[in-house]
Every structure is written in structure tokens, then in C-alpha cells.
Amino acid sequence: DAGVIQSPRHEVTEMGQEVTLRCKPISGHDYLFWYRQTMMRGLELLIYFNNNVPIDDSGMPEDRFSAKMPNASFSTLKIQPSEPRDSAVYFCASSLGGGTYEQYFGPGTRLTVT
Amino acid sequence: GENVEQHPSTLSVQEGDSAVIKCTYSDSASNYFPWYKQELGKGPQLIIDIRSNVGEKKDQRIAVTLNKTAKHFSLHITETQPEDSAVYFCAASNGGNNRLAFGKGNQVVVIP
Numbered sequence: 001d002a003g004v005i006q007s008p009r010h011e012v013t014e015m016g017q018e019v020t021l022r023c024k025p026i027s028g029h030d031y032l033f034w035y036r037q038t039m040m041r042g043l044e045l046l047i048y049f050n051n052n053v054p055i056d057d058s059g060m061p062e063d064r065f066s067a068k069m070p071n072a073s074f075s076t077l078k079i080q081p082s083e084p085r086d087s088a089v090y091f092c093a094s095s096l097g098g099g100t101y102e103q104y105f106g107p108g109t110r111l112t113v114t
Numbered sequence: 115g116e117n118v119e120q121h122p123s124t125l126s127v128q129e130g131d132s133a134v135i136k137c138t139y140s141d142s143a144s145n146y147f148p149w150y151k152q153e154l155g156k157g158p159q160l161i162i163d164i165r166s167n168v169g170e171k172k173d174q175r176i177a178v179t180l181n182k183t184a185k186h187f188s189l190h191i192t193e194t195q196p197e198d199s200a201v202y203f204c205a206a207s208n209g210g211n212n213r214l215a216f217g218k219g220n221q222v223v224v225i226p
Contacts, residue, residue, distance in 0.1 A: 004157075031212045042218045043158075043203065048211070055211055091157050095212045101146045103214060105157035 004106035006092050012112045018080040021109045024073055025094030033103060034067055034077050035091040043091075049075065050097070082113045116141040118206050120217035128225050133191040135220045137204035140185065144206040147187045148214070149178060152201045162189070194224045 005024040013019055025032045033048040047057040052069045060067070064083070069075040079086055089110050093103040117140040127133045139147075148163035164171045164178045164187065171178050177190040191198055201221050205214040 033213070043216045045213065048213060050211060056213070093157075097212055099209075101207050101209060101212050101214070102148065102160055102163065103212070104160065105150075107157050 004092055004094055004104055006090075006106035006109050008109060009107060010110045010112075012114065013082055014114055015083055016081045017113075018078065019082045019086075019111060019113075021077040021090050021092075021111070023075045023077070023092030023106060025075070025092070026096075026104055027073065028096065029094035029104075030097035031095040031103075032069060032075050033093040033095070034075070035093065035105075037089045037091060037108070046077070079111075082111075084113045087111055087113050116144060116206050116208065116215035118204060118215050118217040120204055120220050122220065123218070124221045124223070126223045126225060127194050129194055129196060131194055133189075133194055133198070133222055133224075135189045135202055135204070135222070136186055137188070137206075137217050138184075138186045139206040139215075141206065141208055141215075142182075142185065143208040145209055146207040147178070147180060148205050148207075149176075149189045150203040150205065150216075152203065152219070154200075158203055191222075194222075196224050196226055198222060199224045 007022045034046040036044045046059045047067045049069045067077045089108045091108045093105045095103045145166040150158035151161045152158045175192045180187040201219045203219045204217045207214045
């Protein structure tokens with residue numbers, strides 16, 4: 001398996017623009033997680049899905065953030081409008097479920113909002 | 115919710131020496147404890163994990179030990195090599211929806 005795939009790897013955008021980050025989980029994994037990583041706050045869980053259904057979005061910082069999982073092989077994290085403080089590395093991870101708890105991370109998307 | 119803390123935040127060791135990173139957790143119901151290694155520009159990679167029914171687990175030069183009574187677990191790296199230089203994250207889970215609570219990370223620097 002190719003592992004978790006994220007795109008783009010780098011994104012530079014201006015404040016106020018819409019940003020969409022994409023993730024393809026490992027095939028057969030039931031759980032998908034979106035994290036944000038910054039020096040100040042470390043790894044923060046934003047939202048996670050089980051079988052394409054959002055389970056907990058309490059980590060989403062503001063209404064400007066939204067996430068969808070239209071099918072088992074694709075998820076998006078959207079920021080609209082973006083702000084400079086959204087600059088961070090965003091990771092997607094997936095997990096098999098069914099009593100196995102290991103999470104496998106993608107390479108991340110480095111977002112810079114100017 | 116679960117709170118995971120890591121100490122020390124930065125650790126420098128001479129190549130060939132051992133490195134130990136310790137994590138504490140707060141939720142006595144936690145039963146799964148993974149360690150992740152993150153190299154510069156990459157995502158965290160799972161390197162070893164342990165479940166609460168086991169006290170120690172080894173995989174070549176790395177090992178993890180768990181003390182459920184004291185609610186702490188440690189990562190041991192023996193015969194350190196320059197490629198062990200990275201940020202290491204510990205995490206804990208009580209199995210609820212597969213979510214993990216992560217520590218802040220430890221920067222390990224192996225000095226050649």
C-alpha cells in the first residue's frame with residue numbers, strides 16, 4: 001500500500017483565500033484523523049471520522065474550518081477564509097479500527113498564509 | 115480527557131550511548147501507548163507500541179517499558195546513531211474511537 005497520501009505538500013496563499021487540503025487514507029482503514037502541528041501547540045486533533053461519518057469536531061478552531069469525507073478513500077479539510085495564524089503543517093492519519101489502534105500519518109501539507 | 119506529558123523536552127547524547135524518554139499519562143483507563151518518530155519535513159512514523167497487559171516490549175535497538183501503577187512509560191534507544199536524531203512523540207489511548215492523546219514531543223540529538 002502507498003500509505004496515507006496528502007496533497008498538496010506545500011501551499012502558499014494570501015489571507016482571505018480559500019484553502020483545500022486533501023487526503024487519501026490507507027485502503028480498508030475505518031478511521032481518518034486531521035491534525036494540525038505548530039511549534040507552540042504541538043499536534044492538535046482537529047476532527048476525526050469513522051466510516052466516513054464525523055465523530056468529533058471539537059478540535060476545529062473556528063467556523064472557518066470544515067472537513068468532509070464523501071467516501072472511504074477521500075477527505076478534505078477546507079479553510080475559508082484563511083488567516084496568517086492558520087499557517088501550520090496539517091497531517092492526515094488513518095487507522096484500521098476493530099481493536100487495532102495504530103494510526104498511520106501522511107507526509108503533511110505545509111500551509112503558509114501571508 | 116487524557117493528558118500526556120513528556121520529559122525532557124530536548125535530549126543530547128553521544129553516538130553509541132543510550133537515550134531514555136519518559137512520558138506520564140493521566141487516564142488510568144488508557145491501555146495503548148505508541149511512540150512516534152518524526153524526522154524533519156516528514157509525518158510522524160510509528161516505531162513501537164505497547165498495550166497495558168505487557169510491561170516491556172523490544173524491537174532491535176528500541177524498547178518501551180510501562181508502569182501502570184505510576185502511569186508512566188518510557189522509550190529506550192540503545193547504541194544511538196546519528197539517524198536516531200529526530201523528534202519523538204508519545205501518545206496514549208483508552209481505545210475510545212481509536213483517538214490518541216499526544217505529548218508535546220522530545221527533540222533527540224545524537225552527537226557523532
